[in-house]
Amino acid sequence: MHLLLRPFVEHIEALPPQQAEALHGALGLGGASRGDRFLVGLATLFVSPPLPEPSAHITAEHAPAS
Secondary structure (H helix, E strand, C coil), X not given: CHHHHHHHHHHHHHCCHHXXXXXXXXXXXXXXXXXXXXXXXXXXHHHCCCCCXXXXXXXXXXXXXX
């Protein structure tokens, strides 16, 4: 998680306070707060970048077998 979120740490402060505190605690950046795992997960979703859309072009060789 540290490797995934390191480039986006500066965005944590834009989160709601409870999410920011939970994520800071999970990453060892703040107080001794353990953080609620659901708040940590929610905060991670909002801080991390969106995944690219899957390619719409699937060739026959890459299509799943039927």
